[in-house]
Amino acid sequence: MIQFKNVTKKYGKDITALHDVSFSIDKGDFVYLVGPTGSGKTTVFRLVIRDLVPDEGEVLIGDISIGKLSGSKIPKLRRTVGTIFQDLKLLMDHTVMENVILPLQFTGVSEKNARQQAEEILLQVGLGDQKDKFPLQLSGGERQRVAIARALIFNPEVLLADEPTGNLDSETSYQIIDLLQSINKLGTTILMATHNKEIIDNTKQRVLTVEKGRLVHDRPSAHKKTTESKKEDEGEEKEKKEEAQEHTDKKKDEKKEEHETS
């Protein structure tokens, strides 16, 4: 679904935000992108939505090379990739409902249909009764949910979440994670950036670790790991059985030889 092929991105001449980064995320995966502040997590996201263009390498969504997209096709790309920004980027003079239906207005969906669609998503994220409030009237967790609702309004195949638990308490953070996981279960590919160690330690999902612009570790998801381990165990058992069989056959041959000599 998302592929980074030897991507390097520099800011100016001296600052290398990403250096020769390669990874691939399959459709329907939930992947964490972790690393300290300034490690390049946000740059990865900005490259995916073509807010930046790689200096070297290639970023692909499906089979589309993002760097080669013409300017007129960028808005369409951004409608297929839902993004929850680190600073949320909600319009403060718009109500919750207006914020959520805003992307639909870009495509000419009628006001009535847009509101209907937004109401369903607001219910999904638990903000059904907050639609007429302004962002400043909401708690941090609720604002985060508004950003999630807006990112989901196009029912995107890919959802990027940049530090969605950044400024939230532990309980609210887990509520957001649960919400994202429930979205993932419906088939949306999710790439979530975080530097919350607790979340990473407790997750069984795949974790990509970036440090100083380099991908330093790729921890597979527990599910995949289990499957691979099982395969390895089955292989070992088979080998042991084969060895045992060989040993038995050898012994039989030796006894036969002894018997013939005597």
Next chain:
Amino acid sequence: MKHLKTAGRYIRRSPYQALSATLIMTLTFFAISIFAVLTVLSVNLINYFETRPQLTVFFKDTVEIAQIDSMKAQLEATGKTSDVKYISKEQALEIYKNINKDEPELIELVTADILPASLEVQARNPEDLKSLAKVVSGSEQVDRIVFQEEIVDTLISWTHAFQAIGIGVIAILITVSIFVIVTIIGIKITARKQDIETMRLIGASNWFIRVPFLIEGFIYGVMGAMIGWLLSYGILLYTTPILESFLKGVPIFPVPPLTIVQILGIELVVALGLGVFASYIAVLRYLK
């Protein structure tokens, strides 16, 4: 419709900027309206004088009717005239009375004695007017000869000067209007930079972002044109009786209602172009 709503929201959020933009547009279109009306009136004025006799020979009070007949015959004998009409003192008084029919006190003061008798001459070819004047200019009974052409020429030169000044003033006002709208829309774009960036990042096309600002410029233009036109029309209605009594006998009023509506129509088209053009410059400058 949604763009109109967004433009309305932008206007409501910064009413003083909207007011400034509308005021400068009003001033511009007020000047354009006044200029247009004055141009129509000056054309009416020139047309009026062009339809007057081309040459008027005024006689002294001592002139005998026979002398006038003789001069009339001499003029007609040249073959260069198309019409020569004698206006006696009494006829002159009738004309005067007709002009001042609403002001009896003026009529009372004037008698036929103080008005001169005259010959009104129309030439077949305007180039012959001077030679026709020469025919009668030698006579001692001729008080003065008035060439209508001179009046028309003077009026035309005044009108041209007025038009040059008017066009200059309007050009300056239009330039100022464009700069004011570019600045105001620019300020609004800068103030909403974060929101615009957000909209772009979540999939808004450039045109989706630009259109409300263009509509805003259009609204300022149209509002300015309407108010400017209404003000000038109000002033025209108010001053028409005063000017009519001042320009007695010169029928340049009223300005036809159709002309007034045409002025509004042209102004609305210009306002639309001006507002959208200024906004578009701002959008190109500030929304790269």
